[in-house]
Amino acid sequence: MKTELCERFGIEYPIFVFTPSEKVAAAVSRAGGLGMLGCVRFNDADDLESVLQWMDENTDGKPYGVDIVMPAKVPTEGTSVDINKLIPQSHRDFVDKTLADLGVPPLPVDEAKSEGVLGWLHSVARSHVEVALKHPIKLIANALGSPPKDVIDRVHEAGVPIAALAGSATHARRHVDNGVDIVVAQGHEAGGHTGEIGSMVLWPEVCDELRASGAAVLAAGGIGTGRQVAAALALGAQGVWMGSAFLTAAEYDLGVRLESGRSVIQEAMLAATSSDTVRRRIYTGKPARLLKSRWTEAWDAEGAPEPLPMPLQNILVSEAHQRMSESSDPTTVAMPVGQIVGRMNEIRPVADIIAELVSGFDEATKRLDGIREG
Amino acid sequence: MKTELCERFGIEYPIFVFTPSEKVAAAVSRAGGLGMLGCVRFNDADDLESVLQWMDENTDGKPYGVDIVMPAKVPTEGTSVDINKLIPQSHRDFVDKTLADLGVPPLPVDEAKSEGVLGWLHSVARSHVEVALKHPIKLIANALGSPPKDVIDRVHEAGVPIAALAGSATHARRHVDNGVDIVVAQGHEAGGHTGEIGSMVLWPEVCDELRASGAAVLAAGGIGTGRQVAAALALGAQGVWMGSAFLTAAEYDLGVRLESGRSVIQEAMLAATSSDTVRRRIYTGKPARLLKSRWTEAWDAEGAPEPLPMPLQNILVSEAHQRMSESSDPTTVAMPVGQIVGRMNEIRPVADIIAELVSGFDEATKRLDGIREG
Numbered sequence: 001m002k003t004e005l006c007e008r009f010g011i012e013y014p015i016f017v018f019t020p021s022e023k024v025a026a027a028v029s030r031a032g033g034l035g036m037l038g039c040v041r042f043n044d045a046d047d048l049e050s051v052l053q054w055m056d057e058n059t060d061g062k063p064y065g066v067d068i069v070m071p072a073k074v075p076t077e078g079t080s081v082d083i084n085k086l087i088p089q090s091h092r093d094f095v096d097k098t099l100a101d102l103g104v105p106p107l108p109v110d111e112a113k114s115e116g117v118l119g120w121l122h123s124v125a126r127s128h129v130e131v132a133l134k135h136p137i138k139l140i141a142n143a144l145g146s147p148p149k150d151v152i153d154r155v156h157e158a159g160v161p162i163a164a165l166a167g168s169a170t171h172a173r174r175h176v177d178n179g180v181d182i183v184v185a186q187g188h189e190a191g192g193h194t195g196e197i198g199s200m201v202l203w204p205e206v207c208d209e210l211r212a213s214g215a216a217v218l219a220a221g222g223i224g225t226g227r228q229v230a231a232a233l234a235l236g237a238q239g240v241w242m243g244s245a246f247l248t249a250a251e252y253d254l255g256v257r258l259e260s261g262r263s264v265i266q267e268a269m270l271a272a273t274s275s276d277t278v279r280r281r282i283y284t285g286k287p288a289r290l291l292k293s294r295w296t297e298a299w300d301a302e303g304a305p306e307p308l309p310m311p312l313q314n315i316l317v318s319e320a321h322q323r324m325s326e327s328s329d330p331t332t333v334a335m336p337v338g339q340i341v342g343r344m345n346e347i348r349p350v351a352d353i354i355a356e357l358v359s360g361f362d363e364a365t366k367r368l369d370g371i372r373e374g
Numbered sequence: 375m376k377t378e379l380c381e382r383f384g385i386e387y388p389i390f391v392f393t394p395s396e397k398v399a400a401a402v403s404r405a406g407g408l409g410m411l412g413c414v415r416f417n418d419a420d421d422l423e424s425v426l427q428w429m430d431e432n433t434d435g436k437p438y439g440v441d442i443v444m445p446a447k448v449p450t451e452g453t454s455v456d457i458n459k460l461i462p463q464s465h466r467d468f469v470d471k472t473l474a475d476l477g478v479p480p481l482p483v484d485e486a487k488s489e490g491v492l493g494w495l496h497s498v499a500r501s502h503v504e505v506a507l508k509h510p511i512k513l514i515a516n517a518l519g520s521p522p523k524d525v526i527d528r529v530h531e532a533g534v535p536i537a538a539l540a541g542s543a544t545h546a547r548r549h550v551d552n553g554v555d556i557v558v559a560q561g562h563e564a565g566g567h568t569g570e571i572g573s574m575v576l577w578p579e580v581c582d583e584l585r586a587s588g589a590a591v592l593a594a595g596g597i598g599t600g601r602q603v604a605a606a607l608a609l610g611a612q613g614v615w616m617g618s619a620f621l622t623a624a625e626y627d628l629g630v631r632l633e634s635g636r637s638v639i640q641e642a643m644l645a646a647t648s649s650d651t652v653r654r655r656i657y658t659g660k661p662a663r664l665l666k667s668r669w670t671e672a673w674d675a676e677g678a679p680e681p682l683p684m685p686l687q688n689i690l691v692s693e694a695h696q697r698m699s700e701s702s703d704p705t706t707v708a709m710p711v712g713q714i715v716g717r718m719n720e721i722r723p724v725a726d727i728i729a730e731l732v733s734g735f736d737e738a739t740k741r742l743d744g745i746r747e748g
């Protein structure tokens with residue numbers, strides 16, 4: 001399975017995997033894809049530095065990249081202490097009451113409360129870029145569209161290309177006009193931030209829009225098997241961008257473990273069907289697809305407040321996320337995941353997932369040959 | 375482009391096209407697909423009889439089928455006079471005020487008001503089945519899931535297979551358990567009634583769910599080009615089910631014509647992008663994807679009433695639909711269409727659309743061969 005991106009990035013397969021876990025990212029790169037480590041969870045750039053050092057030591061010299069989260073518009077800057085003043089008390093009361101109603105235990109008294117994800121503040125995301133550029137990264141992706149021009153210039157000067165997520169052909173065109181090299185066309189079925197347009201319609205539209213520009217397109221949203229890789233490449237993409245399907249990788253070690261050896265969130269994902277996601281603003285303030293749970297249902301109930309804008313909403317719910325992830329109840333979780341969660345029914349090593357993507361692609365394309373030849 | 379469905383139905387390509395226009399349906403069958411004539415607009419079965427006689431004379435002996443709309447649950451029966459009593463006056467007032475605000479002209483004084491679509495009343499849909507079975511139809515599809523058991527038995531006794539739409543693997547399984555022969559797996563991006571699951575995720579799930587049953591799967595939702603046909607067959611479907619993309623066929627002659635030779639609704643569709651649809655209950659009472667317009671926006675505005683259940687909602691809005699379709703303003707229309715509307719940018723003969731589906735499929739699969747062989 002070779003496209004022009006394989007030679008360009010020195011990878012065996014045009015499979016780009018976003019993951020918050022360095023264990024998974026390194027395993028993807030070792031298995032022939034491009035592991036893209038998510039930086040947003042690193043409020044402190046020194047922690048990112050340590051993890052990238054680990055990546056350098058554990059990728060066998062294979063290429064990898066990083067994923068940052070920089071909104072196009074600069075959100076309110078400041079520490080969480082300043083930002084906290086912008087959160088209405090009624091919202092805090094709703095969160096407290098909901099957690100009590102759902103029976104989510106408080107944090108242990110000696111545990112620090114999460115400040116919330118600050119990675120999408122420009123100051124923090126810039127520090128991620130600076131740290132990453134000290135390492136042999138091959139790609140920086142921004143999960144929220146074009147980064148600011150000075151960041152694009154800085155990254156390009158370092159010889160690193162930039163990818164950006166887009167939910168429409170118009171967004172994709174704007175990113176490329178801004179200097180972005182690779183567009184991740186993310187369909188409605190994807191986990192995390194998504195637009196309204198389904199992958200089946202979005203991918204070929206973005207490919208056609210960008211054909212003359214020379215920018216490459218990665219297909220995202222709904223990919224978990226080799227058949228879906230074949231569909232993505234049939235629709236014109238040069239590669240695929242995946243995320244959800246690697247949350248149930250054996251190497252994924254984030255979150256509190258249960259006796260089963262899996263985390264609460266993994267247990268919830270293993271049990272979910274493709275109907276068990278919702279697209280809501282409750283995680284970050286922008287529409288993001290999440291695993292359906294008693295937590296998301298509470299925000300849908302009558303009397304629930306409207307979610308706050310980014311970055312306030314995540315700060316509002318950050319302690320709640322922490323409390324839920326430390327509880328042992330898979331019915332109360334807050335987790336971005338795509339509709340492909342219905343197919344995430346077992347824990348598999350990264351190498352096995354990648355091997356199926358390749359063999360499933362081969363089988364699907366051979367079946368198509370038979371249909372074409374009649 | 376041959377699958378097992380070609381021999382089974384005596385068709386050249388596994389392309390099934392739902393259309394309310396007998397001109398389009400006949401042209402699809404003549405071009406090698408299976409034209410599926412929508413019956414729901416025929417409140418009087420005698421009108422359907424005349425149109426099917428026309429089909430028999432204009433399909434050159436090629437196979438065709440019909441599409442009925444029979445809800446799984448029996449809705450309130452009765453004539454529109456009885457049903458009208460169930461519609462709140464406040465809903466009627468909202469519709470009247472909205473039409474006035476939007477500047478939609480009243481009907482000419484000598485024109486009969488539409489009674490609304492009665493085709494989804496079981497009594498009317500059963501009359502469609504009886505009329506259709508007198509003609510050499512090759513397939514009856516139900517746009518709302520499994521028909522009642524006695525209807526399935528009646529159709530099977532006549533030697534005709536039954537197709538049913540499904541928006542999830544669970545629905546698909548239920549249809550097959552009820553005796554349905556072919557499942558149309560309709561993704562979120564489709565026009566008309568749709569579920570939440572995107573085509574990229576839904577199609578392979580339904581294919582896997584039904585593999586052991588022997589029931590065939592048609593992929594629906596987001597298909598307008600040969601690349602999308604390739605994606606559908608890569609994902610495991612035995613054929614495709616299309617609708618929206620043939621609303622801008624040159625043969626499509628429903629609706630009032632403008633000086634351009636096109637209808638108001640065609641003008642609106644030619645101008646729309648893939649972002650210009652919404653999924654709402656305002657057309658039939660069940661969630662259906664519609665072209666975004668000032669009419670759909672009025673129902674989204676603050677103070678707009680909740681849509682009524684099927685079949686009341688369509689009866690409530692039927693005169694409004696009639697008035698809008700007879701006005702000459704493409705910004706006030708009520709029309710089911712999928713996200714593929716963004717690619718419906720020119721009026722083309724049916725034969726040209728089919729030819730592109732076939733050549734586009736060939737090109738896409740040959741590109742995949744190159745990627746596979748590296």
